[in-house]
Amino acid sequence: MWAELLPIGRLASGGYRRFAWTSADMACREWFRAEAHTRGMDVETDRNGNLWAWLGGPGPDAFVTGSHLDSVPGGGAYDGPLGIVSAFAAIDALLARGSTPAQPIAVVAFVDEEGARFGVACLGSRLSIGAADPARTLALADSDGTRLAEAMHAQGHDPEQVGADPEALRRIGVFVELHVEQGRALVDLNNPIGLATAIWPHGRWRYDFLGEGNHAGTTALSDRRDPMLSYAMTVLAARKQARLADALATFGKVTVDPGGTNAIAAGVTAWLDSRAPDEATLTELVAGIEQQAADRAARDGVRLTVTAESMTPLVSFPRGPLDWAADLLGEPPRLATGAGHDAGVLASAGVPTAMVFVRNPTGVSHSPAEHAELDDCLAGVAALTELMVRHTC
């Protein structure tokens, strides 16, 4: 089943571009439906566009597992899809044993986890728990100016339905998300799988540096108000302050107006992604970066506006499911992560949730070089199968 998913939305670079509600996303969703039907599972689309494939029909105290199908621009093959492929593989293993589940089992594919198109991550799960306002969310626009409502409508999903979905969540007995690790902790710990303890608080801040467009060949340096200088200094300041705080800060996206080779920029817009082990550290770090940026902008004659686009507090995975899974899986390593996940969103709303990480030999993620060894993937499927069997049989 992996082979059929691999070509969808793949770029010449080997990376993936599977943005939510695009044709590549729709093709992935068709693949999901086909895999479910092969196993005699019925597929429902909930009000927010998340897909649920049910073994034995929907019902309470279900064992739910899955992840997401969309990708960042130029992303890898594993981030998201590994959790869904492993979920179907675990069902195959369970059926192969001849086990008869006493509780319902579902494989879920949450929509738009990466937020690569509309700028807000985990939209499918956030809408479901009621953490994202439907009207504001539907008005989000992609880089072409297409609004989420239009994108949904174009793919046959009624945007009017979007909103909190307690009925869908109430059926979850436990949700286990399997995901490729996006760092090298399991390499250092020498273990194929691990369990998540927490997701670091994290957020995105937009920096708008407004200077004065001018001719690059004739404007004296002293007459310039060049926002590129303020931006450059902010990039270096963010890195240094993150290092001192034992935290993370990244500028990975920047746009320039007008962006001409022989024109001093009039404006530079850039996005800061920052994460830290606790909220106090994150708050202090982000404020420190903004302060340095503002000081430099003032020296450059540049106006700086900083807008918090999203901020997710610390999520601790609930102790009950974590200890239950750890006990059944032979106490694999426990680790916190800087990456947001739908499992974290659900955990923040009190849904019983656990997360299994599969070792990533290089730690590389959000890149075509993202990888997991077959043996480690099989260890992940075995863990998922064990939890599925223990919960349902």
Add this chain to the structure above:
Amino acid sequence: MWAELLPIGRLASGGYRRFAWTSADMACREWFRAEAHTRGMDVETDRNGNLWAWLGGPGPDAFVTGSHLDSVPGGGAYDGPLGIVSAFAAIDALLARGSTPAQPIAVVAFVDEEGARFGVACLGSRLSIGAADPARTLALADSDGTRLAEAMHAQGHDPEQVGADPEALRRIGVFVELHVEQGRALVDLNNPIGLATAIWPHGRWRYDFLGEGNHAGTTALSDRRDPMLSYAMTVLAARKQARLADALATFGKVTVDPGGTNAIAAGVTAWLDSRAPDEATLTELVAGIEQQAADRAARDGVRLTVTAESMTPLVSFPRGPLDWAADLLGEPPRLATGAGHDAGVLASAGVPTAMVFVRNPTGVSHSPAEHAELDDCLAGVAALTELMVRHTC
């Protein structure tokens, strides 16, 4: 005539987008033809797409004046068009006097002066003097992948004709380009017009920083190979070294791969524009910036490639036409400029050439805020008229 040209290619910002061989450029060229016909001038399109409007038919020892109609992205109304509008206005003034020119007069509109679409400036004049290779030039692609040959063909110009055009240039007795000043020298000198002595050597260098794409939320800082850091440091280094060298260096264009908010950049490509009063200073400056960039890239684990995309040596305007014009115009200030112009390209090929600058009250150019006062524009037209009359009557 100014009023009819103003709306063409104007953006909501008030800036202009008149890229070569686009519909906005074609509309400007139609405007040029109409203005010429109103004055009984015949218009010819030369093999490279430059427009020549002739008063009294083409011939040797002609007084030629003009500039260009295309713009940088978000450019101003004056850069280029002021020279063409002033040329027609000077012809009106000459005809209003009842003077009968003994030599031919032409208004010329050089095509693609800014290089905003295909990345190489002054293409129309460079091709004409044989400084640009036709095959290589026609293969240049814009950001949509459209090649220059296709763009020409789509607008009805035969790309097969493109190449050196000594016949067209041989007719020029003197070429005078009038242009809005792109700095504030004439403000400080308190004079409405000035004459160009030289164009600083200048060029464009592409910096490709290649790192490793990865997840911004999970990759330890010490595991990163982030090209954005190398780029940021290079921006600051370029500014500092330019200041120390009394020269100019600007990064006004940058693209990021993949450019996701939560992804460490895999690659950053940026363009350095640099100019200096002499070639030795420029060479040393550009080498110094590259050295600092390479040092930092090595520390960041990033691979740096620097490609010289264009390099124009120092152009000194010929002494004969400069002294002749200075004498007739009452010795206005003489100044060197960092901006390239078609007049500079022609001068480099030995064509008798002079340039008149019109005062710019703010010095702002390549921006919607670009401006010249009406009185100063009229002083420019009067100067052009004087030179035209003296050469031809």
